[in-house]
Amino acid sequence: MDADELTQSVWDITEGEFPDGSPLGEQAKFLLRYAILAPSSHNSQPWQFTIRDETIEIAFDKTRWLEVADQDKRELFISIGCALENLCTAAEHFEVGYEITYHTDEDDNLVSTVTLEPDSDPSSSRPSELFDELTERYTSHQLFEDQALPRETRDQFRRVIEWDSVTLSLIDDPEQKRSIGELQAEADEAQMADPTYRQELGYWVGTGALGSSWLMARLGQAVVSHFDLGEREGRKNSKLIECAPVVALLATQEDTATAQVKTGQVFERLALLASAEDFAVHPLSQILERPEMRTKLATRAGTGEEIPQHLFRLGYVEEERTHTPRWPLESVPLTNQ
Structure with a gap:
């Protein structure tokens, strides 16, 4: 590449x-x-x-x-x-x-x-x-406004899901969000403590794939690859979750490639709908990248026997779309x- x-x-x-x-x-x-x-x-x-x-x-x-x-x-x-x-x-x-x-x-x-x-x-x-x-x-990494998502929007979200095998949880309870935010901080710290994870992340930052200029991409690659920023990232992402009006989780009955492809289809459909309604979306994957934390997320989100596949924030923010x-x-x- x-x-x-x-x-x-x-x-x-x-x-x-x-x-x-x-x-x-x-x-x-x-x-x-x-x-x-x-x-x-x-x-x-x-x-x-x-x-x-x-x-x-x-x-x-x-x-x-x-x-x-x-x-x-x-x-x-x-x-x-x-x-x-x-x-x-x-x-x-x-x-x-x-x-x-x-x-x-x-x-x-x-x-x-x-x-x-x-x-x-x-x-x-x-x-x-x-x-x-x-x-x-587009994807937003900003702090979302303290403004609830309308009930009709939540209902429309659920209506566009095509398969019973993919379920959507919309979490707005402050205690649940705080608990998931704590898990996010723990996941960030665990991931960033792993040098091989930082090297891989640094590589993708360095390609410019995340939108930075060539110089900033190279600087970002050096910083991410060589410094453990887990505590800082954990604090930031935990706050993003706790302050979001809604934290959304897609879960499936089976943990198969097809179930995950369908999860991606549902997520993109929801992201497009969110864009049409002028509110922002931000996926957060670190928890799900740690098997032991994925199990904890299921408990804290109350998905029962269904398997968490994709976690993301929803909310309003005033910013230029990039x-x-x-x-x-x-x-x-x-x-x-």
Whole structure:
């Protein structure tokens, strides 16, 4: 990966350039311009695509797997699910039908196949306004305002979840948030105390993938790689959780790759809906990267036997929306066959 290839220009997509009436392969390639705008852990963008006639195969790029932070590939599959959701949202907007096949072979990096069906009507629970948010959605790391999320917004969140196998908990009880915040601080300190974790995080900071200039990225890499900032990060992230109007948790009945891909789809749909409603989203993954703390999170969040998969903050904040850069589609592993 070359940091010089990272660009902000990929966010500027002209909707009217969709190749309506062109072969499905050309339409698929255009839809993938929206897929690559999906969020991913450390902005690692771990997806690769193969277009075969009317199908798009979505696989993961092992070189972009966070082997230290994400040893079980949970975040990798969630990231792939986010890209899949963007693809489907764009397909629906351009009235291209599709069918998704989830692949379960753990020895293969193929995650899902999307078969385009132009003669069928796409149908799902996605609100139509989500398409416009594909190029507007962003992640906020700021302290959120003390302003409750409206009940109708919470209800709409729950309505757009397509599968009974993925559940959403919206936590606003101060004591619960404080307890989860304490766990977040503990996770930050444990992760940052690990030199291999800091080296991996430093590498991604150094690529510029998080949006810093070349110089600041290199300085950030040096600081993160060589200094244990766990206590500072723990205090900061704990406060972010405790002060958020809502802490959201997605959980599943099974802890499989497919469940995690569907978790990513649900999260991205919620993030797009949040963007449409002008409130911000901020994922927090450190707790879930520690197996023993993931179990504690289930207890503190009250998920019962369901398995926590993705934790994030929701709330309002006054700030300019900024996007992290992306490798353009030409730089993403893409094969036409």
